[in-house]
Amino acid sequence: MQYFLQQLVNGICLGGMYALMSVGYSLVYSIMNFSNFAHGGVIMVGAYVGYFTLTALGCPFFVSFLLCGLGSGLLAVIIERLVYSPLRKRHAPSLYFIISAMGASIFLENFVIAAIDGTPRNFPTLFSNSINIGGISLGVDSLMMIVVSVVALLVLMFIIQKTKVGLAIRACSYSEKASTLMGINGDLVIFTIFLMGGVLAGFAGMLYGMRFIVRPTIGQVTNKSFVAAVFGGLGSLPGAIVGSVLLGVMEIFVASFNSNLRDLFVYGLLILVLVVKPSGLMGKVVEDKA
Amino acid sequence: MSWYYIEGILIQSCYTLLIVLGLSILTGYTGMFSFGHAGFVCIGAYIAVICTMSFGLPYLVALIIAGLVAMALGALLGKITLNLKGDYFCIATLGVGEAIRLIFNNLQLSWTANGKEFVLDGAKGIASIPLKTTFVGSLVIVLVFVTATALLMNSKHGRSMLAVREDELAAQMSGINTFRSKMLAMCMSALYAGIAGGMLAHYFGYLQPKMFMMVKSTEYTIMVIFGGMGSITGAVLGTVLLCALPELLRAVGDWRLVMYGLAVIIIMIVRPRGLMGGKEITDLKIFRALFTAKKKPTLPAEDGSGADS
Numbered sequence: 158m159q160y161f162l163q164q165l166v167n168g169i170c171l172g173g174m175y176a177l178m179s180v181g182y183s184l185v186y187s188i189m190n191f192s193n194f195a196h197g198g199v200i201m202v203g204a205y206v207g208y209f210t211l212t213a214l215g216c217p218f219f220v221s222f223l224l225c226g227l228g229s230g231l232l233a234v235i236i237e238r239l240v241y242s243p244l245r246k247r248h249a250p251s252l253y254f255i256i257s258a259m260g261a262s263i264f265l266e267n268f269v270i271a272a273i274d275g276t277p278r279n280f281p282t283l284f285s286n287s288i289n290i291g292g293i294s295l296g297v298d299s300l301m302m303i304v305v306s307v308v309a310l311l312v313l314m315f316i317i318q319k320t321k322v323g324l325a326i327r328a329c330s331y332s333e334k335a336s337t338l339m340g341i342n343g344d345l346v347i348f349t350i351f352l353m354g355g356v357l358a359g360f361a362g363m364l365y366g367m368r369f370i371v372r373p374t375i376g377q378v379t380n381k382s383f384v385a386a387v388f389g390g391l392g393s394l395p396g397a398i399v400g401s402v403l404l405g406v407m408e409i410f411v412a413s414f415n416s417n418l419r420d421l422f423v424y425g426l427l428i429l430v431l432v433v434k435p436s437g438l439m440g441k442v443v444e445d446k447a
Numbered sequence: 448m449s450w451y452y453i454e455g456i457l458i459q460s461c462y463t464l465l466i467v468l469g470l471s472i473l474t475g476y477t478g479m480f481s482f483g484h485a486g487f488v489c490i491g492a493y494i495a496v497i498c499t500m501s502f503g504l505p506y507l508v509a510l511i512i513a514g515l516v517a518m519a520l521g522a523l524l525g526k527i528t529l530n531l532k533g534d535y536f537c538i539a540t541l542g543v544g545e546a547i548r549l550i551f552n553n554l555q556l557s558w559t560a561n562g563k564e565f566v567l568d569g570a571k572g573i574a575s576i577p578l579k580t581t582f583v584g585s586l587v588i589v590l591v592f593v594t595a596t597a598l599l600m601n602s603k604h605g606r607s608m609l610a611v612r613e614d615e616l617a618a619q620m621s622g623i624n625t626f627r628s629k630m631l632a633m634c635m636s637a638l639y640a641g642i643a644g645g646m647l648a649h650y651f652g653y654l655q656p657k658m659f660m661m662v663k664s665t666e667y668t669i670m671v672i673f674g675g676m677g678s679i680t681g682a683v684l685g686t687v688l689l690c691a692l693p694e695l696l697r698a699v700g701d702w703r704l705v706m707y708g709l710a711v712i713i714i715m716i717v718r719p720r721g722l723m724g725g726k727e728i729t730d731l732k733i734f735r736a737l738f739t740a741k742k743k744p745t746l747p748a749e750d751g752s753g754a755d756s
Contacts, residue, residue, distance in 0.1 A: 192534050243716045252480055255537065256672055257715040259665050264708025271701035380541070380661070387538055421549040427542035432527050435535045 159292045164413050165406060170299045172405025173306030174368075177361035178382035179389070179397040180313060181233075181354030187330040187392040188350060189245075191254040195236050197379030198265030199355055203229035203362025204371045205269060208278055218283055226359040233355025234348060236261055245347075262376065269373040277372040284367075302364050309357055310398060317394060322349055330392065381408075381420075384427045390440020400438055454582050455650075456691050461585035462646040464686040467670045468589075468596050468679070469639025474668060475676035476600060477632040478612030480537040482664050483544020487517045487637045489659035490547060491644025493567075496576050496654055501558070501565035506579040510588075510645040517641025518634050525633035529626060544664055551656040572655030580650040588646070592639060596679055599635070608632050609677065669711050675721025680728040685721070 178200055185193040206228040210221035240257050284297035317323040328336040329346045337343040365371075365378065382401065389400020404423065412419040430437060466488060473479050491513040498509035528539040556567040567573070599605050607628040610618035619625050648654050666689075674685025693703045714721060728734050 186534075190534075192538065240712050240716075249715075249719065251534065252478065253715050253719055255480060255534065256668070257712050260669070260708045260711030260715065262708070263662075263665065263669075264705055264712065267701065267704035267708060271705050380545075383538075384542070391534070417553050421546060421553060424542045424546040424549065428527075428539060428546065431531060431535055431539045431542065435531055 162291075163293050164409050166293055166295060166299070168406030168409035169402060170302050170368075170405070171409060172385075172402035173303050174361055174364050175382040175385045175401035175405050176310060176398045177306050177357045177364070178379055179386035179401045180310065180394055181358050182383050182386040183389070183392055183394055183397040184326075184350040184354045186386070187394070188326070188333060188347060189241070189251075189254065190392075191251040192258070192383065192391070193354075194255065194258040194383075195240070195261035195265065196233075196354065196358060196383075197376040198262045199229050199233050199236070200358040200362040200365070200379050201269065201373060201375040202232055202265060203359035204366040204375060205273070205362075206359065207363035207366050208280060208371045211281055211283075222360070222363055225363040226356040229359025229362060230352045230355035233351040233358065237347060237351040266373050266376060273373075275373055277370045279370060280366045298367050302368065305360060305364060309360055313353060313357065314394070316353070322346075326350060377420075381423050384423050387427060388430050388437055390437030393437070393439045396437055396439030457582050458580055458585050458646075458650050460687055460690045461582070461589045462580070462643040462650065463667070463670070463690045464589055464683060465592055465643035465646070466640050466667050467674075467682045467686045468592055469636035469643070470667050471671045471674075471676075471679065471682040472596065472599070472608070472639075473632045473636040474671050475678065475682070476605065476612060477608040477629055478676075479629065479632065481540040481544075481636070481668065482537050482661060483540035483542070483547070484636070484640055484667050485659040485661065485663035486540075486544035486547035487521060487640035488644040488647065488663070489551060489656065490520055491517045491641030492648035492654055492659075493551060493573075493644075494641070495645025496573055496648045497565065497567075499577060499579070499649070500573070501560045501563065503561055506649065510642050513645040514638045514642035517644065518638040521633045521637025522630065524637075525630045529629045529633065540664075541661065544659075545661060548656050548659050570656060572653060574653045576648055576652050576654065578649060578652050580646045585646055588642070592642075593679060593683070600679065604628065604631055612677070666707070669707060672711065672721055673714060675723030675726070678721070678723040678727055680726070681721055681723035684723060 178196070181196045181199070182193060185191070185196070203225045207221050207225045210216040210224050211218070214221075216224065240261050241254060244253055244257060284301065287294050287296040288300070289295075315323075317326060325336065325341045325346050326349065328339070328341060329343065333343055336346075361382075362375070365375065381404070385401040385404040386397045387400075388404055389396030389398070404426070407426070408419050408423060411422040466484065470481060470484055473481055494516045495509040495513035498504045498512050499506060504512070524540075524543055528536055528543075531539060551567075552570050554567055555569055558565055600608075607618065607623045607625075608631070610621065610623055611625050611628050615625055618628075651658075670685040670689050671682060672685075673689055674683070675681030689707070718724065
């Protein structure tokens, strides 16, 4: 039982981190209807910002944490401006967006490899102690992961549900054309979703680096968070969060059974979801526009 | 630079061209984006190696079997995923491509055939595969497939694929069985990838699942886009430029892939139809001037068609 609970906590930890990443995919999909594969690169850059501000600049943890979010948010916005904006102006089909996103992701990953290097780096140990609740040991870093994810996601949900900007975002996710006709600034909405997704991606990158390791090919992990977004239903924020936590828990249980199978399980689940219910757990069913 | 080195690059270009041609049918002509093509190459490579090393089949027979197995898998995948809309198809191929690699990464099998034991040992891969891929052989295979692709694309089926790419709904309303067109594209591209996988394995002499990461799939897709979607000349051009040129400019090293990424973004913004812009070499003015000068132009308006799209 204790073992079960321990694994459950580990799973929720991992799921929380996936959630921070996957909401970025979902936010973009909900408005622009394409899978932003450059998001992985943004997360990776966030992790590197965290690493260098901690080691080279010697920033305190919270400062570098905020810098991570800031750096990634900026990068996401810059990518939107330089890469997607020209395509958006031309009303290019979503295929072109995906290709460009892939190009941006390849660019970011290899730019880091070429400019820094490809060796994995360890974060300095920040929190080594762990607390024990009823026989379940919980590292402070894991606790941080859960707390940060929950707080960040609550703030995001608040912005989306209660503020005027959130209302604009929700309106655009129903129909961008109609909302812009109603006087909503579409560019500003897209700017906001990229900024929010980017900031969360930066946090996720930092948490990932703290827990595991920083390397240019973090993309594999971000692919899994993308799977989580699909599992929950692309374009749905609650779906992305629920999907991420479920995926994290299931992945940890599969890994505790046989750690070689965890990746295979994740991609197998992806195929299964697409075959059985492509709109995921909570996604809206999109009719193909003619 | 020795001939041995150049020959290596040429062989690599040949089998990459085969993969890119197949992908060109799927992405360039039918408009379906695949993130998992390396998976088909992986299947083809393993099947071909098992055929030659364990069952002692001739190289060409092994290639054909490899292609057919990959094709069967492509058909199965198509049956399941081709009805998915938009992004979901390319997400599915991403899942399948990674899953295939991960299965081979974890597969532990051994069996005895022809009195020899054959071991498939997960991530360790297979070593000392006989080197049977020669330059002349690959060139012949590739030329056969270039011709086949050109014929296919000029046939009724090829035209249907183009129609599906341009507007699936309109194609359907014009009486085209869009599912069958997409299925054909899927099967053909898997077949090409499988055969190319066999050639790859018998060129390198060893196999490891990590040779077929998702990055490879995107690299192939980039070659298709770079050369120009919907053009065989474009596929050849894209492959040769992106495959052979960086090999010759090894000094660029790590920055090669950075430029890849940048090039893709710029092409999407400036010239989304790629270098050839959906045209074949036979459409170009200079080609016409050289080879069809004797004939009278059938239509005056045709002359300007090669300039730009």
